[in-house]
Amino acid sequence: MTGRDHDHVTRVMRTVSCDASAARSRLAASWQRSFAHHRLDPAAAPPQDRDTTRLAEQEEMLGRLLHVASPRLDELFSTIGQSGHGVFMTDARGLILRARQRAADEADFIRSGLVAGGDWSEEAQGTNGIGTCLAEKRPLIIHRDQHYLARNIAMSCIDAPVFDHEGTLIAALDVSSPRAESDGFNQLIGAMVSGIASKIEIDLFRDIHSDRQIVLVGDDRAGTALLAVDRDGLVVGATRSARIGCGLARQGALRPVPLRDVLGETSEGLSGAEKAALTRALARANGNVSAAARALGIGRATLYRRMKRLGISGAD
CATH class of the missing domain: 1.10.10 (Arc Repressor Mutant, subunit A)
Incomplete structure (x- = not known):
């Protein structure tokens, strides 16, 4: 273990030993989960095995998502790939399903375990961009020594969750790099990642409800608050943003309800x-x-x- 790794482990253990730290910081709370709930040693090197069986199962189960997402992954990679960043998509449990990276950078990502079939859940890797994004269901950046495991502190990971047509967490979109980047640059990429994740959600929703009328509701500049309306004027589907904005069930199949009622229009x-x-x-x-x-x-x-x-x- 290098001196830098030793210092990181010492810092992590000092943080998880303080009961009050988790209440002051989301990062510290994730470190606490990694230590107390997942029982991970920050100095450990987790196995880098690829779960090819589970990968094949998830590829089949999430085939529609992967088909819809593929052009968006290419779009994101074409923008940031030349800077040494890789683009990854996982399932809801942190298993990497798709990877985009330059051939010149592939060895770095393989050494880091960022490959199709790799497990990047918090349970396996502790605090990291993919696993913590999925655990907290929010966009985030885990930059270098914010990782829990000392072996991961060379990476910067920028992530956003992806929700399906029923508002259920289905995937994470990740951009990772083994290179040191400024906070400003990471924030810029973070905005791109969140934007692409939203586009994937919209594309999936429109694909599944291709036979319905799609209605944009509210003052949603991102265009993610969508309702699917049938020929009888009943709302039969809603994106997560629309569910939150219209007070509908946060996830799961919707009970059909008149569009007028959802929009708050007076019944006659x-x-x-x-x-x-x-x-x-x-x-x-x-x-x-x-x-x-x-x-x-x-x-x-x-x-x-x-x-x-x-x-x-x-x-x-």
Whole structure:
């Protein structure tokens, strides 16, 4: 163990021995988890075995996500790859599923264990970008000696969580580098990583709800607060941002609910619902009453009577 490694281990042990430290710092809290819950020795060198069996299982299970994410990983790597950074995507338990790095940097990442099939959960590696991002479900940067294990302190790891179409944590997006970078540069890459993670969430949501109307709600400049609405005007899906903003269930399948209710629009009872249904039918028929009547399964005269009663205008 080098002198630098020894100093790091001493600092970690001093921190985890102080009960109050975890309350003052999220980093210290993660170190505490690594020591007390996962029972990891900060001086230890964890095995670098690749779990190829689990890798194959997760690749099959998350095939749709990986297909959707692939262009985004390429997009991110094309921006930062030449600076010696690698781009990685994991499952929700920290298993690396995809890796992008230059051939010239591959040996460094292999030595660090950042390869497909590598386990970067907090349970296996202690505090690190991937594992701690997944444990805390938030974007973060674990820079060099913020890692728990002394063997990892040469790395800088920048991460963001990825949530699926039901608001459930499904993956982590990671950018790592064995090179020393400034805090400002790491923050810049952090913004890129979070942006790409959001794009992956949107792409996955739109892919799964490709047969639905997609509605952007609220003042969401990032465009991540999306609702999926069926032909009856019922919300049947929502991204995590939309769930939080609209007060919907944080995760899991949604109970279908009228879009008007989600948006907080005043209900007008049965007549309002009927008027909305007729208006939608006329809009789809480009104002053609005969075509709208056929779509609704009623006679043209019946539709005219209902339009008159509800104050709806239209023309063939």
